[in-house]
Amino acid sequence: MSLALLCSGQGRQDRGTFTLLADEPAARPIFDAATAPLGTDPAEFCRTAPEETLHANREGQLVCVARALAAAAALFPDGAPPETIVAGYSVGEMAAWGIAGVWSPTDTLVLVERRAKAMDMAGGPDDQLAHVRGLARETVERLARRFDCAIAIVNPGRLFIVGGTRAATEAFCAAALDAGAARAGPMSVRVASHTPRLAGAVAPFATALAAVPAKSPALRLMTAGGATLVTRPDRALAGLAAQLAETIDWAAVLEALAERGVTTILELGPGRALADMAAAALPTAEVRALDDFHSLAGARAWLKDHLGRCTAGVGE
Template identity: 85%
Template sequence: MSLALLCSGQGRQDRDAFVLLAEDPAARPVLDAAAAVLGKSPADFCRTAPEEALHANRAGQILCATRALAAAAALFPDGAPPETIVAGYSVGEMAAWGIAGVWSSADTLALVDQRVEAMDAAGGPDDQLAHVRGLARETVERLARRFDCAIAIVNPDRLFIVGGSRPATEAFCAAALDAGAARAAPMGVRVASHTPRLAGAVAPFAKALAAVPAKAPALRLMTASTATLVTRPGQALAGLAAQLAQAIDWAGVLEALGERGVTTVLELGPGRALAEMAATALPTAEVRALDDFRSLAGARTWLKGHEADLPYGR
């Protein structure tokens, strides 16, 4: 039995993403590192940036990684218990590597910035992601090929993320609804992450990763590339880079967490999309998102209340 921390991907960042964290002293080093990259504090950026800037690829990815890193620092000022599993969704995996101690927060955010740069250079100016729910994978794959799109992320409960150009994804969504999808719509993510459209980003990002020293993880770090635990980061970097242009099986990650006996799950946010998926995939686990709580104290109390269920809480 163990605790899993889930780090969210971009798209859910909002004006209040740092309300719980802005004044927390343990989160301050992370927030200061983010300010050095963004040019202003994350809280100020979220509060004042135009909507388009808030959801731009660079800001979105930096903000989401910052939120997870800062939340982990605030909730576990002395470090999370070593048996904790940490996993991340899309750019959230970068935060997961930082939380696990492979990189410092400053190095993690600098790498996120380089990741965005490589992705933006490789992608098309009108690329975007879309979601579709309720169709079989074979149907989604067939429609994606028809409209020159590709599956980017496989989620539980027949929820798929698809990437392509804006006209292609919009046509895909219309066809998916005609085919009986429960929902299908473009997302506010302007990059076709995890699809072959970003093949040109893999080598530059791999070079950036190789240039930063990587420590052995202090927590149990699960990579979405293979849904396995990373013990030698140097050997896992190739997969971390390659996933920019390859589909992620997040449903497989959640299944692997269940197989490893996870009983408690906390999504660090922003948002609670991962918590909702985890609750479906792991029906016997206690699942919450940080955004469910009105204060960090409430989240800490909830975590403390589950210590008796965890092997390191006895």
């Protein structure tokens, strides 16, 4: 049996993002590392921050990466099985690199903050992402060009994420619905990630990445840039930085997981958007999201049931 851990992007964080993890001793070092940039314990931050702050680009990225790091630490206190594949969606890839052991949790969160800062400086104050489902890619590309937007992420099931200014993405969504889209609308992400609007963020982020020592991954780390496994992080850093201004093909990542024989998938959250996509793309795999469970004990039992001896490191 082969396990894949999926690290979510921002947009699904909410008041209960850390509820399952708040009392887990193994997660405490991640909470401590996230407290400095957030100004308070991440669980408290999610409970009390104004809605706009909770979904701000910097804070949203920190919360989502801290959630994935904390979830992995709590589920696998002795480390996940080495054959585990870990992949991340948008900023979730930063969490994936951290979970794979390329960076420490503290360094991972430092880099996430620098990533967000570079994005905020390069992007416009009214930038945002939107989603559209049900149109062919050619149609989405044509409409995006018409409204000065760009495809940010290609998902399976004709689901696309598009970035641009707020006015441009709203006009795009209206035109997409007129063109027959099943649905289209804005997302709670205030930055045009993975579009040329963030070209100015690539070099500063690349500089930040180069300044932090990177270890060889202890797990099988898959990058969304080409849906390939990272064996030499130093050779993959340029691609990780370039992703800020380039389209991500998440559908290709899921195809690569299927080709590598993944049979069990757990989305670390927040949310279950990646689990839903994975379940549709890999219909024979066992797919769950951590947010499906009412307790970590339930998630651990599910992992042990589906992976047996491969999960010897799963916490009791």
